[in-house]
Amino acid sequence: MEEGPMNPNEPKNENKDEKNARKGFVKMKTFPFVMLLFGCIFATALVTALVMSVGGDKQVKVAIPERKEFTKLYDVYDEIQKKYFKKVDTDKMMEGAITGMVGSLGDPYSSFMTKKEAEDFDSTISSSFSGIGVEIQEKDSYITVVSPIKNSPAEAAGLRPNDKIVEVDGKSIKGISSTEATTKIRGKKGTSVTLTISRPGTDKPFDVKIVRDEIPIETVYSEMGADKIATVQITTFSEKTYSELEKALKDLDAKGMKGLVIDLRGNPGGLLDQAVDIASLFLPDGKVIVQEQTRDGAKQAIKADSSAHDGYKVKVPVTMLIDEGSASASEILAAAARESGGIKLVGAKSFGKGTVQTAAPLSDGSLLKLTVAKWLTPDGEWIHEKGIKPDVAVALPAYATMAVPNSSKVYKEGNFGDDVKTIETMLSALKYNVGKVDGLFDANTTAAVKAFQTASKLKVDGIMTGATTEALITAIKKELQANDPQEKKAVELVKQQLK
Numbered sequence: 001m002e003e004g005p006m007n008p009n010e011p012k013n014e015n016k017d018e019k020n021a022r023k024g025f026v027k028m029k030t031f032p033f034v035m036l037l038f039g040c041i042f043a044t045a046l047v048t049a050l051v052m053s054v055g056g057d058k059q060v061k062v063a064i065p066e067r068k069e070f071t072k073l074y075d076v077y078d079e080i081q082k083k084y085f086k087k088v089d090t091d092k093m094m095e096g097a098i099t100g101m102v103g104s105l106g107d108p109y110s111s112f113m114t115k116k117e118a119e120d121f122d123s124t125i126s127s128s129f130s131g132i133g134v135e136i137q138e139k140d141s142y143i144t145v146v147s148p149i150k151n152s153p154a155e156a157a158g159l160r161p162n163d164k165i166v167e168v169d170g171k172s173i174k175g176i177s178s179t180e181a182t183t184k185i186r187g188k189k190g191t192s193v194t195l196t197i198s199r200p201g202t203d204k205p206f207d208v209k210i211v212r213d214e215i216p217i218e219t220v221y222s223e224m225g226a227d228k229i230a231t232v233q234i235t236t237f238s239e240k241t242y243s244e245l246e247k248a249l250k251d252l253d254a255k256g257m258k259g260l261v262i263d264l265r266g267n268p269g270g271l272l273d274q275a276v277d278i279a280s281l282f283l284p285d286g287k288v289i290v291q292e293q294t295r296d297g298a299k300q301a302i303k304a305d306s307s308a309h310d311g312y313k314v315k316v317p318v319t320m321l322i323d324e325g326s327a328s329a330s331e332i333l334a335a336a337a338r339e340s341g342g343i344k345l346v347g348a349k350s351f352g353k354g355t356v357q358t359a360a361p362l363s364d365g366s367l368l369k370l371t372v373a374k375w376l377t378p379d380g381e382w383i384h385e386k387g388i389k390p391d392v393a394v395a396l397p398a399y400a401t402m403a404v405p406n407s408s409k410v411y412k413e414g415n416f417g418d419d420v421k422t423i424e425t426m427l428s429a430l431k432y433n434v435g436k437v438d439g440l441f442d443a444n445t446t447a448a449v450k451a452f453q454t455a456s457k458l459k460v461d462g463i464m465t466g467a468t469t470e471a472l473i474t475a476i477k478k479e480l481q482a483n484d485p486q487e488k489k490a491v492e493l494v495k496q497q498l499k
Contacts, residue, residue, distance in 0.1 A: 073097065095366070102368070103177065108138040109357055110370045111179045118367035120186065121179075121359070131186040132193065133215040134159055135268035135327075136178050142166065142198075143173055143181040146351060147266040147325030149215060150235040157210045158404025158473070159197070161266070161325035161351065166205055167196035187212050199403055202418060206403055220244035228256050229491050233263040234278070237270030237329040242277040246312060249281070259494035260314060261487065262337075263321045265347060269328025272356065279336045280304040281314050287340040288378040290332045292356060299376070304340070317497035319344045319490040322390055327351035331388055335377040338391070345390040346490040354384030392493070394486045399425045399476055407469035413462065415441040423464055426476045427452060 077097075080088055098112045113121055133152020136143050145163040148154035167173060168184045185193055191212050198205045219241045224230040230252045234241065252260075272290075279289040283304040293299045306313060322334050322345055331350050337343035356373045376382050402422045405411070411420055421439035427448045428434050435444030446462035453460045456471045464472070 098368075099177075102370075105371075107355075107371050108178065109353075109355055111177055113179055113367040113369065115365035117179055117183060118361070118365060120182065121367065121369070130189045130214055131212055132157075132210045133213075134185070136165065136181060136185075138176075138178045138181075141175050143176070143178060146268040146327050149268075150221070150233065150266065151216050153210045153213050156473075157208050158402075159195075159208065160199065160401055161323070162200055164198040165195050166198050169194050170196075189213050197403070201401075202403060204418075206418075207406070208404075209406070209408065218244070220248050222248040222252060224252055224255060224257060227491075227495075228258040229261065229494055230257045230259070231261045231263055231487060231491075233265075234267055234330070236267055237272075237274040237278075239271065239274075241270070241274045242309075245278055246281070246309065249314060250312070257316055259317045259491075259498055261319050261321060261490040261494060263487070264326045264330040264334055265321050265323040265486070266325035267327070267330035268325065268351075269330055269353065272329055272332070275329035275332045276302055277308065279333050279340075280306045280308075281312065282318060282337055282343065283341045287336075289336040289340065290378070291376040291380065293374045293376055294372070301378075317494045319346055319493045321345075321347045321486055321490050322350045322388060323348040323486075324351055324387075326388075328353040331383060332375060334388055335381075335383065338388075339378040344392065344493050345388065346392045346493065347390050347394060347486045348396075349389050349393075350383075350387040352383055352385045352387035354382050392489055394489045396484075396486065397429065397480070399429050400480055402426075404473055405464065405469050407466055407473075409465065409469075411441055411464040411469075413441050413443065413446045420445070423472070424448075426472055429479060430475055 077093070080093065081090075095112070095114060102110050102112045132154040133149035134154035135146040135149065137146055138144070143165040145154075145159055145161055145165065147161050148157075148159045165173065165181065165185075168181070173181050173184065185195070187193060189212055192209055193212065194207050194209045196205050196207050217238070219235050219238050220232060221235070222230060222232040232245065232248055232252075234245065249257075249260075276289050283289065285304050285306055287304045288301045289304055291299050291301050318337070318341075320334055320337055320343055322330070326334065326347075327350065331353065334345055334350065338345055354375055355371045356375050357369050358372050360368045360370065362368060374382055374384065399422070402425060403418070405419050405423055409419070411423060416439055418439065420441045421437060423441075424434040424437045424439070424445060427445075428437060430452070432448040432451055433444065434448045435442065441464075449464055449468065450460050450462045452472065452475075453462075453468055456468070456475070458468055458471060
């Protein structure tokens with residue numbers, strides 16, 4: 001589910017509650033909140049509470065004014081309690097009322113979570129969890145993929161940003177919240193779930209069967225070639241991302257790093273404090289990273305400050321990679337890097353999420369995730385639903401965005417359709433001669449499959465299924481990694497700065 005950015009604003013020397021607030025888990029005094037929602041159910045004018053004064057037995061009357069806007073809610077509650085033909089679960093009924101209240105905001109990033117859902121939400125930020133590893137949001141009544149998580153089952157299955165999940169295990173999920181969808185999609189390691197996907201550019205929805213697994217908790221991956229230009233991928237912004245990144249960068253420095261590409265592609269966001277700390281690695285202290293704007297129009301600028309850590313700064317030339325899966329906190333970092341640091345952005349236009357959420361735990365362990373502010377770039381732009389355009393736009397090859405063929409299906413000579421066209425496109429990209437790429441599995445396609453099976457040391461029968469399909473998917477991923485046009489352009493820009 002969509003996770004960020006969560007609002008920090010952490011003061012120095014914070015206590016435990018203040019630290020939680022920085023991560024977005026804002027502590028709330030439960031008594032006034034409970035009174036607001038439930039305390040006046042049986043009130044008609046004023047509720048009078050009697051409390052004992054400290055150190056004595058004097059009673060003090062506290063008058064709580066009636067909330068007339070809740071009268072209808074109380075009337076419905078009382079009618080159901082008195083007249084419904086079955087015994088009702090009052091906890092479930094109140095959770096439904098709260099869910100409806102939050103849903104009326106029409107904001108896909110605000111939601112009410114039960115205790116179980118809140119625990120699952122916390123696990124996605126602070127530790128590993130079991131599932132398929134995909135970031136989703138509700139958009140126009142459809143559950144839409146923001147991005148799959150790196151090295152997750154969802155990534156391996158070929159899910160892409162902007163895929164619409166229309167069914168889960170054959171049942172429609174149109175109109176449900178992202179929290180509800182997450183509950184349906186998640187499950188125990190080793191179990192499977194079948195998602196029906198509607199993808200822009202494809203003729204009809206297709207099924208993807210995914211086996212759930214433990215989702216990786218590493219968020220930083222680095223490598224460096226002989227040219228000493230390093231690439232560091234940040235997959236999400238969780239509790240330890242800054243420390244992971246700083247360690248990786250210092251290791252690369254020790255190995256003689258001369259330039260750096262930060263890869264934010266497919267990064268769906270996360271914790272705002274991590275994005276702020278990471279931005280401080282690339283910007284001079286005092287430069288604006290992001291501005292928060294509340295509903296009264298007031299703005300608060302958050303500025304780079306490396307003193308919160310050890311003052312470490314990146315001193316080599318940098319470029320950053322973004323794409324349609326870069327959202328939220330990753331967009332904050334990208335915008336700050338460009339507008340306050342003069343760092344070039346390469347790739348494709350980002351997702352476009354320009355709001356900030358806090359997560360407030362309630363007294364029973366449930367959680368209210370609520371949008372509390374807009375975030376603006378250092379120059380004051382609101383990128384919500386618009387995204388960030390890169391300085392240098394570079395498209396990926398066609399095969400990179402195609403639906404991955406289903407390894408459980410059999411494709412052979414005589415078959416026709418989109419899946420066959422995908423197979424032809426992938427084989428062609430791997431330099432196998434398929435003849436015309438037209439979606440028809442003909443003699444040329446059979447010959448190409450046989451050549452691929454021979455090179456892959458598989459059974460040679462010219463049929464695309466099972467191990468052959470899986471080997472093709474693995475091979476095409478390696479091809480993209482070796483010949484990634486977006487990364488190559490980013491490296492080229494770094495090298496230009498070194499001249």
